[in-house]
Structure formats: C-alpha cells, structure tokens
Amino acid sequence: MxxxxxxxxxxxxxxxxxxxxxxxxxxxxxxxxxxxxxxxxxxxxxxxxxxxxxxxxxxxxxxxxxxxxxxxxxxxxxxxxxxxxxxxxxxxxxxxxxxxxxxxxxxxxxxxxxxxxxxxxxxxxxxxxxxxxxxxRAGIELVDLAASLDPEEEGVGENRGRDPHFWLxxxxxxxxxxxxxxxxxxxxxxxxxxxxxxxxxxxxxVLDRIDADYRSIFDAADRDVVQLAAHNAFQYIGVAYGIQMRPLVTNLAASDDIKPSDITDAKETIDEYGIRYIGAAVFETRRPAEQLIRETAVEAYFPVTPYAGVREDWVESGWGYEEIAYNINMPTFEVVLGNKPPEEAGPDGWAEKWRNFE
Missing domain, CATH: 3.40.50.1980 (Nitrogenase molybdenum iron protein domain)
Structure with missing residues (x-):
C-alpha cells in the first residue's frame, strides 16, 4: 500500500x-x-x-x-x-x-x-x-557516435556527437x-x-550472462566488421566487444534519408570482407538491405534491434531485453560474423522466419 x-x-x-x-x-x-x-x-x-x-x-x-x-x-x-x-x-x-x-x-x-x-x-x-x-542515463559514460568505426570514417559534425544507446x-x-x-x-x-x-x-x-554470451560470439569470430542496413545505434556493442559496426546511416536518425554514398560505402565493405549476410533493423525500412542483396554478393539480411520498440508477437510472448537479445540480436551476429550458417543460429525455425523478413 x-x-x-x-x-x-x-x-x-x-x-x-x-x-x-x-x-x-x-x-x-x-x-x-x-x-x-x-x-x-x-x-x-x-x-x-x-x-x-x-x-x-x-x-x-x-x-x-x-x-x-x-x-x-x-x-x-x-x-x-x-x-x-x-x-x-x-x-x-x-x-x-x-x-x-x-x-x-x-x-x-x-x-x-x-x-x-x-x-x-x-x-x-x-x-x-x-x-x-x-x-x-544518470552516471553513464557515453561514447562517441563513431566510437567503433575506423578513424578515417568518423567524419565531422553530427558524427562527432555522443551516442545515447548505452543500454546495448x-x-x-x-x-x-x-x-x-x-x-x-x-x-x-x-x-x-x-x-x-x-x-x-x-x-x-541476466545482464552478466548476456555480456558473457555476447563476448563468446565476438571472440569466436574471424572477422571484426559487421555491416548493418540500419542507423547508428550499435556502437556500444562494438566498443564492448572490439567489433567495427558499420551502420548504413552514421547519425542518430532512424528515418534519415540514405544517400548513394552510403550504399557505395556499404558495397565496398561487403566486397572487401567477403560479407554474405548483413543485419537489418526490425523497425526501419528494409529497402536499402534489399538493394544490397540485388547489387552485391550479400545473400540475405537478418534482424537486429536496439530494443527501441516491440512487435505484437514479442509482447504476447512476454519478451523483454533478455529474450530479444537471445532470439533476435545474438543469432544475427552469429550469422553476419560467419560463426554459424543461418540454419544453425537461433531457435528452431529462426532462419526461415527471419531471412529477408518483411
């Protein structure tokens, strides 16, 4: 009371x-x-x-x-x-x-x-x-927006700001x-x-276990670059686990227009690192991911999310931060890093459900 x-x-x-x-x-x-x-x-x-x-x-x-x-x-x-x-x-x-x-x-x-x-x-x-x-956010040390990008890609202006997505x-x-x-x-x-x-x-x-499991995924990877058809919301994962997160849009606007130069940069990354799979944000447009599939060697995209929203089926299943980490982000990082083929990542049926999702 x-x-x-x-x-x-x-x-x-x-x-x-x-x-x-x-x-x-x-x-x-x-x-x-x-x-x-x-x-x-x-x-x-x-x-x-x-x-x-x-x-x-x-x-x-x-x-x-x-x-x-x-x-x-x-x-x-x-x-x-x-x-x-x-x-x-x-x-x-x-x-x-x-x-x-x-x-x-x-x-x-x-x-x-x-x-x-x-x-x-x-x-x-x-x-x-x-x-x-x-x-x-109280007491949290924020990193730069471009904290896990190559220094030559950091840019100026808005890309020099602080990244608020610390909860990742x-x-x-x-x-x-x-x-x-x-x-x-x-x-x-x-x-x-x-x-x-x-x-x-x-x-x-929960949080310490997620941290340990993320670390195992990234430590097992031969490649330290992830290409995402998403806005710049994943730098904290890059900073925590020593991975270069290459977002398609390098500022904070999830709805920001994607420029031809953004697609060109992604194509160069995909070609340089032999990337077959990329991540696409659940609550953002999939058009750029579809374009990269058409115009590069990328075979498919799989879901990532900064926990910024929830789908109806996630709510019905009672999913929270923990369940989203294990059912969405972790399987995708296993795939895009080349640790596992899509069919072996995530729970049963995960690859079929999430491969090039609508």
Whole structure:
C-alpha cells in the first residue's frame, strides 16, 4: 500500500491537473497516436491494489528493467510507447502527459533523445507536479557516435556527437538498473529489500550472462566488421566487444534519408570482407538491405534491434531485453560474423522466419 506521503503526493498532483490547464499546453503542436501502452505489469498478488504505485517509462528497455526489479511488489510498471513503434521516432498526444503526471514516477532516457519526454519533464517541473523523475542515463559514460568505426570514417559534425544507446552494453545497462532501483525505492521504501534483491539477481543472472554470451560470439569470430542496413545505434556493442559496426546511416536518425554514398560505402565493405549476410533493423525500412542483396554478393539480411520498440508477437510472448537479445540480436551476429550458417543460429525455425523478413 502507499504510504501517507505517497497518497498526499497523488492528491496534490490531481489538484494540479484539475486547476492548471497543464494538459492543454503540455505537448502543444504534437501529433500522432498516443495512449495505448505496449505493455504493463503488476505482480499478480497485488493486481487488485488500486493504491499501488504507478511507474511509467518512456522507452521499452527501461520499462523492462523496471518490471523485473519490481517483481513481487505492488508497483505497477507501464510502457508508454505503443507496440510496433520505434522508441525515439514517436510523437504522442497529450494523453501521454496525463499518464506521466498521474504516475508516481517517470523513467526516461535523459535529455535530447526523446523530445516529447523532454517537454513532459519541463511541464512537470514548471507546474510543481511531484512525479519522481528517474533518469536512466544518470552516471553513464557515453561514447562517441563513431566510437567503433575506423578513424578515417568518423567524419565531422553530427558524427562527432555522443551516442545515447548505452543500454546495448550489458555492463552499462547494469548501472541503469541500479539507478532505476533507487528511484523505485524512493516511491515504495517499504519494499526496498525486495527491489534491491531483484535488481541484484537481474544484473547477475541476466545482464552478466548476456555480456558473457555476447563476448563468446565476438571472440569466436574471424572477422571484426559487421555491416548493418540500419542507423547508428550499435556502437556500444562494438566498443564492448572490439567489433567495427558499420551502420548504413552514421547519425542518430532512424528515418534519415540514405544517400548513394552510403550504399557505395556499404558495397565496398561487403566486397572487401567477403560479407554474405548483413543485419537489418526490425523497425526501419528494409529497402536499402534489399538493394544490397540485388547489387552485391550479400545473400540475405537478418534482424537486429536496439530494443527501441516491440512487435505484437514479442509482447504476447512476454519478451523483454533478455529474450530479444537471445532470439533476435545474438543469432544475427552469429550469422553476419560467419560463426554459424543461418540454419544453425537461433531457435528452431529462426532462419526461415527471419531471412529477408518483411
């Protein structure tokens, strides 16, 4: 149950909602779909607790970290990004700000990554709403956007910026789990022991295991270059495991136009390293990957994802960060590095399902 302090905080928040007009101004100018959550979780024994603390997350990875930490507590964790949408290319409507304001805590990725989340935080601060703000990026050392590229390919300007996709490195993800845990303890101190035990278990049994298994994949590879028909979201895997990640688009825009020079560079990499298979992003256009199949020796593309969104079938199967790592990214890296033929990677039927996926 909520403490008296939590109940009081909620009452003040509802009063602000009723009297400040915050929702009308919160996301002025925003368009697009907004209220449906991709998923939510509350421990089963607490499902009827209407006073359970509510935590909303702006990004799937941190929603998943939080729901694992909150297991066996009454904390209700919700993902704000609808199923099937990319986590940082989405513009919600004002209903999302209402959900954030009515929540006890808001987990976000840090500033300058999700503009809608930045605007919601500005609203919360301006109106004195006491939603706990949990910055999942706090204490994380970011790398350069071009950190795992050859120095001659780093470019200038935007490619010299900092890469926010830190959660792809399981060790950096552990710091994020610790930050989220501290935030959940703040709103549910009576469950601190369970929260911290869950966090330690998740870090040890999931993130450390993923780290070790990734390392085994990359250490076994004869080639240290991966070609991706995707935007620049995988540098942390390159940095962590000594691999050159060659994205087709070397900036952060997942929807950015692909230039002829991008295709030319990819063709040169494919030819130089004898690449037969490439990775293609699940939530991005497959047209450039299809073009590379037509115009190079590449035989097929397979899926990669920076955990920026979830498909309906992943939600139905209860997949989180762990399951996506083992069922999507790891099998693809085994294939694109030449460690295994597609038929031997992933669970049964993986190659048939994901080879040149729609």
């Amino acid at each position: 909520r403490t008296t302090e939590n109940r009081s905080r909620l009452s003040r928040r509802r009063a602000l909602l009723a009297g400040s007009g915050v929702l009308a101004a919160a996301l002025a100018g925003c368009t697009g779909a907004g209220g449906q959550q991709a998923n939510r979780t509350t421990a089963s024994s607490f499902e009827d607790d209407e006073d359970a603390p509510v935590v909303v997350a702006s990004f799937f990875s941190f929603y998943d970290f939080a729901r694992n930490v909150a297991r066996d507590t009454p904390i209700d964790v919700r993902n704000l990004v609808p199923t099937g949408l990319h986590g940082h290319g989405w513009e919600p409507n004002a209903q999302i700000t209402r959900e954030i304001i009515e929540a006890d805590a808001f987990i976000h990725v840090g500033e300058n990554f999700q503009p809608w989340a930045d605007r919601a935080i500005t609203t919360i601060k301006a109106d004195g709403v006491e939603t706990e703000l949990i910055n999942a 490195d399981p060790q950096r993800a552990k710091q994020s789990v610790r930050t989220i845990t501290d935030g959940l303890v703040d709103i549910a101190p009576e469950h601190e022991e369970t929260l911290r035990e869950n966090a330690e278990t998740y870090q040890r049994e």
